[in-house]
Amino acid sequence: MQEYLDMIVSLLPGLWLSILMATVSILIGIPLGFVAGLILNGSNKALRWLTIALVEIFRGFPALLTLYLVYFGLAEIITLDRFAAVVAAFGVTTAAYTAEIFRASIASVPRGQVEAAQALALTKKQITSRVVLPHVLNIAVPPVIGIAIITFQGTALAYAIGAKELLGSAYSIGMINFRVLEPLLVAALLYLLFTSLLAWMEILADRRVARISGTSFDGGAGAARRRQRRQRKTGFDASVLNTPASKITQ
Amino acid sequence: MTTTPEGTLALSAQQIRKSFGGKEILHGISVDVKKGEHIAIIGPSGSGKSTFIRCLNLLETPDHGTIDLHGERVFDAVEKTPAKSVRALRKRVGMVFQSFNLFATHTALENVSLAQRLVLERSKTDAVDRSEELLERVGLKKHMHKHPSQLSGGQQQRVAIARSLALDPEVILFDEPTSAIDPEMRVEVLRVMKELAEGGMTMMTVTHEIEFAKEAADRAMFLADGELLEIGPAAEILTDPSNERIRRFVNALSGVI
Amino acid sequence: MLEASYVLEGLWITLQMWGGAFLLSVVLAIPVAMLRGSKNPLAKFIGALWAWIARGIPPIAWLIIIYFGLSLGIISEVPVLAAMVGLGIVNSAYIGDSIRSGLESVSNGQWEGAASVALTKKDALFRVVLPQAIPVMLASTAAYSITLLKNTAIASIIGANEMVFYAYNAVQVGADPITAFLTIGIVYLLLTVPVGMFARWLGSRAKRGSERVVY
Ligand SMILES: Nc1ncnc2c1ncn2[C@@H]1O[C@H](COP(=O)(O)OP(=O)(O)OP(=O)(O)O)[C@@H](O)[C@H]1O
Numbered sequence: 001m002q003e004y005l006d007m008i009v010s011l012l013p014g015l016w017l018s019i020l021m022a023t024v025s026i027l028i029g030i031p032l033g034f035v036a037g038l039i040l041n042g043s044n045k046a047l048r049w050l051t052i053a054l055v056e057i058f059r060g061f062p063a064l065l066t067l068y069l070v071y072f073g074l075a076e077i078i079t080l081d082r083f084a085a086v087v088a089a090f091g092v093t094t095a096a097y098t099a100e101i102f103r104a105s106i107a108s109v110p111r112g113q114v115e116a117a118q119a120l121a122l123t124k125k126q127i128t129s130r131v132v133l134p135h136v137l138n139i140a141v142p143p144v145i146g147i148a149i150i151t152f153q154g155t156a157l158a159y160a161i162g163a164k165e166l167l168g169s170a171y172s173i174g175m176i177n178f179r180v181l182e183p184l185l186v187a188a189l190l191y192l193l194f195t196s197l198l199a200w201m202e203i204l205a206d207r208r209v210a211r212i213s214g215t216s217f218d219g220g221a222g223a224a225r226r227r228q229r230r231q232r233k234t235g236f237d238a239s240v241l242n243t244p245a246s247k248i249t250q
Numbered sequence: 251m252t253t254t255p256e257g258t259l260a261l262s263a264q265q266i267r268k269s270f271g272g273k274e275i276l277h278g279i280s281v282d283v284k285k286g287e288h289i290a291i292i293g294p295s296g297s298g299k300s301t302f303i304r305c306l307n308l309l310e311t312p313d314h315g316t317i318d319l320h321g322e323r324v325f326d327a328v329e330k331t332p333a334k335s336v337r338a339l340r341k342r343v344g345m346v347f348q349s350f351n352l353f354a355t356h357t358a359l360e361n362v363s364l365a366q367r368l369v370l371e372r373s374k375t376d377a378v379d380r381s382e383e384l385l386e387r388v389g390l391k392k393h394m395h396k397h398p399s400q401l402s403g404g405q406q407q408r409v410a411i412a413r414s415l416a417l418d419p420e421v422i423l424f425d426e427p428t429s430a431i432d433p434e435m436r437v438e439v440l441r442v443m444k445e446l447a448e449g450g451m452t453m454m455t456v457t458h459e460i461e462f463a464k465e466a467a468d469r470a471m472f473l474a475d476g477e478l479l480e481i482g483p484a485a486e487i488l489t490d491p492s493n494e495r496i497r498r499f500v501n502a503l504s505g506v507i
Numbered sequence: 508m509l510e511a512s513y514v515l516e517g518l519w520i521t522l523q524m525w526g527g528a529f530l531l532s533v534v535l536a537i538p539v540a541m542l543r544g545s546k547n548p549l550a551k552f553i554g555a556l557w558a559w560i561a562r563g564i565p566p567i568a569w570l571i572i573i574y575f576g577l578s579l580g581i582i583s584e585v586p587v588l589a590a591m592v593g594l595g596i597v598n599s600a601y602i603g604d605s606i607r608s609g610l611e612s613v614s615n616g617q618w619e620g621a622a623s624v625a626l627t628k629k630d631a632l633f634r635v636v637l638p639q640a641i642p643v644m645l646a647s648t649a650a651y652s653i654t655l656l657k658n659t660a661i662a663s664i665i666g667a668n669e670m671v672f673y674a675y676n677a678v679q680v681g682a683d684p685i686t687a688f689l690t691i692g693i694v695y696l697l698l699t700v701p702v703g704m705f706a707r708w709l710g711s712r713a714k715r716g717s718e719r720v721v722y
């Protein structure tokens with residue numbers, strides 16, 4: 001037992017690094033994704049096509065490939081330490097994933113609400129910041145948490161460029177002690193716990209959206225699921241450990 | 251704004267024309283609304299009632315025509331109206347929509363306060379005080395911290411009316427305010443509107459509620475195919491229409507075969 | 508220099524892993540969906556536990572555990588096999604979701620309608636519900652399979668000789684990293700973009716289908 005506790009303690013710096021990498025990547029990715037979402041809803045055609053291309057590229061590239069591209073590719077041009085490479089690579093990946101969420105959230109602001117704001121003599125800027133933005137933030141939070149889960153798990157790929165994040169430090173501890181499996185399993189458990197924490201936040205956020213706007217991003221699939229849970233007639237109802245992270249397809 | 255002598259026009263729209271994609275929907279409609287007057291706008295679906303009323307607060311920009319508020323020219327289609335003037339007009343002309351269009355992420359109180367804070371630049375306490383007063387007036391003070399999704403259609407529409415009143419407009423436009431509401435909930439909205447009209451508010455209401463129009467409107471205007479077919483005292487036009495087309499329409503709405 | 512023959516060889520391995528992991532995930536997902544849909548709380552719990560663990564651990568961690576940590580005979584010795592198993596496990600949770608949400612997309616009224624004309628539960632499932640649910644399942648399965656394809660890149664870390672592996676090695680011996688990795692990236696786009704379009708097309712078709720059924 002003591003042995004496992006020691007193992008957890010020795011993995012904590014790695015876990016901390018993973019969390020840090022994920023947080024910074026998300027903090028880079030969300031604003032970029034939001035701007036991309038604005039552009040995708042905008043009227044500037046050239047900018048829109050450029051954004052579509054970038055989003056398709058970084059969604060289509062495996063995250064590992066993007067990481068290599070940044071870490072080895074940019075190293076030719078600028079000096080980049082591991083951490084910077086990781087957050088740059090996963091920052092753009094997160095941006096590409098969230099762009100579509102923000103695009104859809106912005107597009108989903110009912111026209112009538114913008115018209116009502118216009119009829120109340122609000123300026124364009126006021127309408128954006130006081131009517132559109134709250135709506136978008138409200139509705140986009142649950143799926144963005146879903147992306148955050150992907151980003152958090154994705155930081156494990158930093159192991160491939162020798163970063164001592166959670167997976168990397170579990171592997172080295174195993175190598176030092178000639179017992180590979182245990183530290184890996186402990187690391188896996190830590191990933192599992194953290195992922196579950198985020199998934200739980202996603203569920204709470206989803207409920208909040210449903211409460212406030214009466215609908216949610218996935219067109220009420222969450223509500224449908226809850227309804228289904230109540231209707232056990234079919235024999236195929238939703239289960240207890242429901243992870244809406246599954247809603248994010250790619 | 252100059253003070254208006256009694257009996258002058260609150261709103262005067264002249265020769266309003268509007269096309270969508272090359273097709274003219276409004277063929278030059280004019281109306282003069284006296285201060286404190288309530289005009290009902292009646293007409294079949296697609297006749298251009300919504301388009302007309304939306305032209306009056308520039309949610310649609312008329313292709314032709316002018317709009318005066320209390321004798322002051324606020325819109326003329328021959329000149330480009332700067333965004334600032336558009337907002338100045340909208341501040342003076344309120345709008346209530348068929349689908350309420352309350353801000354979904356804001357509570358009832360916030361819906362009513364928002365424009366007071368941003369447009370009138372009222373302090374928070376002043377805006378809240380005024381909002382509570384208005385919500386009290388439409389009978390919803392106890393629901394003021396609820397989000398629109400927690401309110402019934404009738405309640406949402408009354409919040410929307412309070413929201414519109416919050417800017418102290420000179421005219422309020424209503425576009426089928428009760429069409430999206432369950433029949434038994436309509437009466438509370440109609441009652442608020444009737445009180446407003448009796449209180450001297452200048453109003454224009456697109457409606458299919460003939461009984462309400464007869465009772466609460468001073469005049470009725472009948473639109474058909476983008477033309478003003480007739481305008482006159484509401485009770486007269488709607489009780490015993492001399493125009494055959496209007497008679498058929500009114501009878502159909504009243505369920506008379 | 509990353510040679511074209513290596514890219515093609517890597518592509519072949521990538522496709523093999525994609526297909527193998529996909530088949531494995533479907534094979535695993537069906538019992539998982541049945542467990543999760545069961546009325547027995549224990550079965551339900553096991554199904555949910557499987558999905559939770561499969562999804563809650565990063566794919567790369569799965570591969571490392573299977574390849575370096577466990578000794579599962581040949582699976583733990585051949586990187587391509589280890590990757591197929593690891594990615595198959597992860598994907599099974601998603602495919603399980605596809606199956607469930609496909610079934611849930613069919614309204615309860617369909618079951619009741621089938622019961623009202625005295626169909627057995629089995630007939631109701633195979634004759635009424637599944638034909639409506641399968642288009643929905645296919646759409647989300649296609650979307651998940653893009654993630655699966657991209658995840659095969661991870662196998663290079665444990666030494667599976669797929670595309671990224673060859674690019675990485677070429678870079679280690681002096682190839683230009685930007686050219687090498689971009690080349691592989693383009694190959695991925697050539698695969699993911701069409702599959703994405705196909706998934707969206709399936710999705711819009713499934714939606715139309717279900718609307719026709721509901722009204
Ligand atoms: N933004 C638009 N673009 C194109 N056509 C429009 C637009 N808005 C309205 N129209 C057309 O203008 C005509 C009049 O529409 P309008 O909504 O004003 O009618 P209405 O009298 O309010 O009808 P209803 O009773 O159904 O509300 C219709 O034929 C409609 O299709």
Ligand SMILES: [Mg+2]
Pocket residue numbers: 299300301425426
């Ligand atoms: Mg209308």
